[in-house]
Amino acid sequence: MTVNETSTNQIDASCRVPLLVLFGGGVFWLVVSSVLAVVASLTFHMPEKFGDCPWLTYGHVQPAADDALLYGFCIPAGLGVALWIFARLGQTPLRGAMVPVVAAHLWHLGVLVGLVGIFAGDSTGFQWLEFPRGGSALLFFAYLLLSLWALMNFSGRRESGLFPSHWFLVAALFWFPWIYSTANILIVGWPVRGVVQAVIAWWFGNNLVFVWTSLVGLGAAFYFLPKFAGRPLQTYFYALFVFWTLIIFGSMRGVPVGAPVPAWLPALSALNSLLLVVPVIAIAVIGWKTVVGAAGQECKGGSFCMIKFGFVSFVLSALMLVASACPYFSRLTQFTWFGAAQTQLQLYGFFAITMFGSIYHILPRVVGIEFAFPKLIRLQHWCAMLGLFGLVAPLVLGGVVQGLKLEDPNVAFAGSTKAMLPLLRVSSLGLFFLLIANLLLALNIFAMIIAWKWSVAKAVFAAVTAPLAKPGVKA
Amino acid sequence: MQLGGAKQVAVLNSSDVYPLNRPGEANQGLQIYRANGCAACHTEQVQQEGVACDVVLTAAGKNPMVVSNLISTLKLKGLTEQEAEAVSGKIAAAGGKVETHIFATGADIARGWGLRHSVAEDFLYDNPVQLGSLRIGPDLAGVGARLPDANWQLLHLYAPRSLVKDSAMPPFRYLFETQKIGGAPSTDALNLSKEFAPPAGYEVVPKPEATELVAYLLSLHADMPLYDAPFTPPTPKK
Numbered sequence: 035m036t037v038n039e040t041s042t043n044q045i046d047a048s049c050r051v052p053l054l055v056l057f058g059g060g061v062f063w064l065v066v067s068s069v070l071a072v073v074a075s076l077t078f079h080m081p082e083k084f085g086d087c088p089w090l091t092y093g094h095v096q097p098a099a100d101d102a103l104l105y106g107f108c109i110p111a112g113l114g115v116a117l118w119i120f121a122r123l124g125q126t127p128l129r130g131a132m133v134p135v136v137a138a139h140l141w142h143l144g145v146l147v148g149l150v151g152i153f154a155g156d157s158t159g160f161q162w163l164e165f166p167r168g169g170s171a172l173l174f175f176a177y178l179l180l181s182l183w184a185l186m187n188f189s190g191r192r193e194s195g196l197f198p199s200h201w202f203l204v205a206a207l208f209w210f211p212w213i214y215s216t217a218n219i220l221i222v223g224w225p226v227r228g229v230v231q232a233v234i235a236w237w238f239g240n241n242l243v244f245v246w247t248s249l250v251g252l253g254a255a256f257y258f259l260p261k262f263a264g265r266p267l268q269t270y271f272y273a274l275f276v277f278w279t280l281i282i283f284g285s286m287r288g289v290p291v292g293a294p295v296p297a298w299l300p301a302l303s304a305l306n307s308l309l310l311v312v313p314v315i316a317i318a319v320i321g322w323k324t325v326v327g328a329a330g331q332e333c334k335g336g337s338f339c340m341i342k343f344g345f346v347s348f349v350l351s352a353l354m355l356v357a358s359a360c361p362y363f364s365r366l367t368q369f370t371w372f373g374a375a376q377t378q379l380q381l382y383g384f385f386a387i388t389m390f391g392s393i394y395h396i397l398p399r400v401v402g403i404e405f406a407f408p409k410l411i412r413l414q415h416w417c418a419m420l421g422l423f424g425l426v427a428p429l430v431l432g433g434v435v436q437g438l439k440l441e442d443p444n445v446a447f448a449g450s451t452k453a454m455l456p457l458l459r460v461s462s463l464g465l466f467f468l469l470i471a472n473l474l475l476a477l478n479i480f481a482m483i484i485a486w487k488w489s490v491a492k493a494v495f496a497a498v499t500a501p502l503a504k505p506g507v508k509a
Numbered sequence: 510m511q512l513g514g515a516k517q518v519a520v521l522n523s524s525d526v527y528p529l530n531r532p533g534e535a536n537q538g539l540q541i542y543r544a545n546g547c548a549a550c551h552t553e554q555v556q557q558e559g560v561a562c563d564v565v566l567t568a569a570g571k572n573p574m575v576v577s578n579l580i581s582t583l584k585l586k587g588l589t590e591q592e593a594e595a596v597s598g599k600i601a602a603a604g605g606k607v608e609t610h611i612f613a614t615g616a617d618i619a620r621g622w623g624l625r626h627s628v629a630e631d632f633l634y635d636n637p638v639q640l641g642s643l644r645i646g647p648d649l650a651g652v653g654a655r656l657p658d659a660n661w662q663l664l665h666l667y668a669p670r671s672l673v674k675d676s677a678m679p680p681f682r683y684l685f686e687t688q689k690i691g692g693a694p695s696t697d698a699l700n701l702s703k704e705f706a707p708p709a710g711y712e713v714v715p716k717p718e719a720t721e722l723v724a725y726l727l728s729l730h731a732d733m734p735l736y737d738a739p740f741t742p743p744t745p746k747k
Contacts, residue, residue, distance in 0.1 A: 077679055082670070085680030092645075092679060093546025155544030159637040221637070229629045230513045231638045290642065292556045294627035296512060369552055369644040440644065443619030447647045451677055454645075 041125065046400045048127035049118050050486075052134035053400050056114035057393055058483050059142040061476045063106020064386070066149075068469040070099035075462040078455060089153050097164045098152045103381055104162065104243065105173065106145045109210070110138060111389040112250035113180050116203045118396050119257050120184050123199065124191025130183070137179035144172030158222050160235040162242055170218050174211065181207035198273035202253030205281060206246055213241045229295050240288030243377060244355065247385040248280060248348065252317065254392050255345050259321065262338040264330030268323035272316050279313040291364040307359030314352040321345045335412030340391030343419065347383030351376055354430075366441060371454065372433025375426045382468065383422045390418070390475060397482060403489070406481035410474045417471035424464025432457035518630055521734040530634045531728045538725025541718050543637055545681070550645035553729065557626035558615035560740070561586075562593035570604035579603050610741040623651035623731060625738040631731040646678055654730035660700070662723040663715050668705040684719035687711050 074095040077084055084090040121128050128134070148169025151157065156166040165173065184207055188200070217238035220226050226234070260267045267273060287310075289295065289303040325342060333339035354376040358367050367373065394411055398404050405411065432454045439450035517526040531539070542548070564585045569576045583596050590611075597607045612618075613625045627650045632638045656662065661672065667685050669676040685699070687707045698712035707713055715723075734740050 078677060081677055081679045085682035088545065088683050091545065091681070093549045096549050097546055152546075157544065157546060159543035159546075159548060159639055161548075161642065225636050226513045228512070228515055228633045228635070229638055229640070231636070232632075232640045233512075292554060292626070293640070294554055294629050294631060296629070365556075369554075369642065371643070374643060436644075441616050443616040447620060447644075448673070448675060451645070452675065455677065 045121045045125065045127045047402070048129070048131060049121055050400045052128065052131050052138055053114045053118060053396065054483055054486065055135055055138040056110040057397065058479060059138065060107040060110040060114070061472070061479045063102045063142070063145055064472045065469075065476050067099050067102035067106060068465065068472045070095050070102060071465045072462065072469055074099055075458065075465055078458040079462065088155065094153055097157060097161070098149050100162070101152065101164055102145070102149060103386070105148065105165070108247060108381060108385050108389070109177070110141055111393065112206070112247070112385070113177075113184070115254050115389060115392045115396065116206065116250060117180070117184050117187070118400065119199055119203060119254065120188045120191070123193065123195075123197055123257070124188060125193040126187055126191045128183070128187055134180055134183045137176045137183070140172055141176035141180070144169045144176060147172060160221055160231070162239040163217055163221060163235055167218075167222060170214070170222070174214055174218070177210055177214070181211065197257070198267055198270065198277070199253045199257040201277050202249045202256065205277070206249035206253065209241065209246050209249060213238050213246075229293075232293070233289060233295055233299060236288040236290070236293075241285055243380060245281065245284045247380060248284065251344065251348065251385045251388045252276070254388055255341055256320075258337065258341045258392060258395065259324050259345070262331045262341070263325045263328035265324060265328040268320060272320050276313045276316045276320065279309075279316070283309040283313065287359075290368050292368055304359040304364060307355055310352060311356045314349060314356065318349050321349070335415050337391040337395040340387050340394070340415055343415075344384050344388030344391065347379055347387065347422075351379040351384055354379065366437040367433055369440065370433040370436040371429040371458075372437065375429035375433060378429070379422070379426050383426065387418055390414070393479070397479065401482055401486050403482055403485050405478045406485065407478050410478055414471050414474035417467050417474065421464045421467030421471055424467055425461050426464070428457040428460040428464070512629060515629060515633055517633070518735060521736065521739055525733070527733045527735060528630055528633050532724065534721050534724040535728035536725075538721035538723065538728075539635060539639070541722040542639060542725055548639040548641040550641075550643065550678070551647070551649045552641035552644055553648065553650040554627045554640055555623035555625070555648055555650045555731070556615055556617045557613045560590065561612050561614050562588045562590055563610045563612070564588065564593050564596050564600070565608045565610055566600065566605055567608050568606040570606060572604050576600060576603050576605040580605075611739055613738075613740050617648060621655055622648045623654075624742070625732075625734065625740045627731055628735060628738045630735060649726065649729055650731050652729050653727040654732050657727060659723050659727060662726055663719060664699055664701065666719055666722065667699055667713060668701065671702050671705045681719070684722065685713050685715050687713050
């Protein structure tokens with residue numbers, strides 16, 4: 035028993051510094067993202083105020099907020115969680131932790147370069163791919179290094195069993211370099227001609243925002259849910275089925291219904307979106323059979339609650355995706371806020387909240403220090419849920435209203451904006467709560483990082499001064 | 510990929526080809542459009558539900574009475590393609606000469622955003638292609654045809670609410686310069702209404718970025734009838 039404990043402690047400790055850099059920087063960008071999102075939404079309250087400074091206009095701030103959330107928080111947090119899950123499932127400490135530490139710093143530098151690029155007007159102009167070359171090259175190499183290290187740990191694992199989490203996370207390690215290099219080469223590096231650019235950008239955006247986050251988020255959930263519920267994943271074969279259907283149907287969609295491209299592209303896209311209902315049902319069944327009625331931990335506003343909440347958000351978000359491919363509804367909701375609401379539900383409601391739950395579970399174990407403000411964890415979860423509801427519900431409702439107005443030729447365009455504005459203003463309140471939630475998370479994580487640095491500094495100081503210390507001299 | 514190797518196509522009933530590259534200034538304007546993230550709020554994708562046909566009599570032929578009697582019994586406007594063909598056949602049999610005019614239908618078309626839906630050809634020479642995905646502001650695929658006045662566009666960029674009440678668009682004042690009037694006022698100075706005008710003795714002139722952006726906006730008029738998006742161009746008003 036003690037041998038096992040030591041080895042678990044060693045495994046946790048081996049991940050400590052890389053995870054602190056990935057999560058610490060990630061949470062910093064998370065706060066940056068929600069500040070930017072609040073600034074962007076202020077445009078809907080007082081558009082007049084933002085005319086003198088290009089850095090404050092919606093077209094700069096909104097993409098920056100989106101990218102700070104996805105590239106700044108979601109991806110590094112996902113990679114950190116993946117590194118730890120590999121090490122734990124394989125019972126193998128992470129070797130050469132220096133490399134992922136350097137890579138994590140490179141990643142955060144890439145995000146910084148990319149965001150400054152957007153504000154400086156160097157955006158590529160494609161959604162989710164806005165970062166200019168310098169930033170995207172850094173991100174690509176940082177990801178390669180991190181995924182290489184995760185794969186080395188995976189292939190050298192001592193526990194040879196292969197778990198569903200493994201499939202999802204390994205696929206995600208390969209997924210990003212593939213889609214990111216393809217999209218950057220064909221759109222930014224050597225641009226293809228005409229609307230093919232847009233087709234590639236849609237394909238990429240869907241593969242990153244939907245497929246990648248689903249792979250990593252579900253990979254983490256399939257690890258944590260059975261652990262917390264005290265019941266094995268129900269079942270292995272459902273998970274296998276979900277894995278293949280999700281990546282096959284999920285990866286071949288993203289072209290909107292009315293796009294000015296040959297009709298087979300939107301048709302194929304819609305078909306695959308509709309077929310996604312198959313893995314979504316299977317995922318819901320897995321969640322239900324694994325969690326409901328299990329005699330595991332109580333949720334109590336902690337990690338378990340968050341991951342369950344994230345799981346439900348995933349099902350809702352994916353159902354919205356399916357709905358937005360249905361024949362009439364797709365025409366109604368395209369170009370409206372409905373799509374933006376789905377993206378927020380996927381990125382924040384599902385992915386970020388699943389990551390919060392994972393981080394709250396992982397960090398105290400790898401650092402060996404408890405959180406300084408444990409009561410804030412529950413408060414943070416409430417703020418996040420409230421904020422998410424306040425953001426997504428008005429946008430879904432508003433999206434449908436806006437769509438109905440846009441469909442009606444007797445309503446002037448200004449009518450659709452007018453109907454939408456009050457709801458957009460309500461959604462600012464949601465963003466404000468999300469900002470508070472993110473600040474609460476940051477508070478706990480930064481306090482932990484400071485406490486850890488302090489303990490390291492103390493240990494170093496003690497080690498340096500120890501041999502020379504004389505009795506009576508305080509070290 | 511065929512789409513990636515797309516080339517210019519013929520304009521229907523004409524010897525012209527489409528599209529032509531945008532003028533240099535407009536291409537620079539596209540970069541301003543990209544840099545300022547205009548596509549975050551504006552789409553360039555006009556949607557179309559279908560087409561409707563009007564049958565128009567061009568010559569009554571030898572038996573004008575028969576033809577006019579026949580026409581009075583027939584529905585001539587808002588027909589489907591098959592109906593239009595049938596009606597044309599009947600009138601032709603009676604000796605009249607007809608033309609079939611095709612119109613795109615749908616809310617976007619009715620709003621005047623374009624004469625047909627956007628097609629891949631419209632963006633052949635654009636880099637980057639800025640289709641957009643969210644309509645916080647109106648679609649811009651045909652803005653150059655709808656609002657062809659460069660001064661209106663400049664004024665609208667500088668102070669949207671001076672022209673469109675309740676507009677949610679932020680003003681782009683940083684694309685303009687407020688300068689002291691030295692000697693004669695600049696010919697480029699904006700003719701702003703009182704509420705938005707600079708202090709006396711000053712004038713607002715567009716920076717090159719603003720003129721380029723407007724050149725791009727005015728170059729947006731995807732209004733050529735094509736094989737994959739046919740319509741009958743309206744006769745020019747005299």
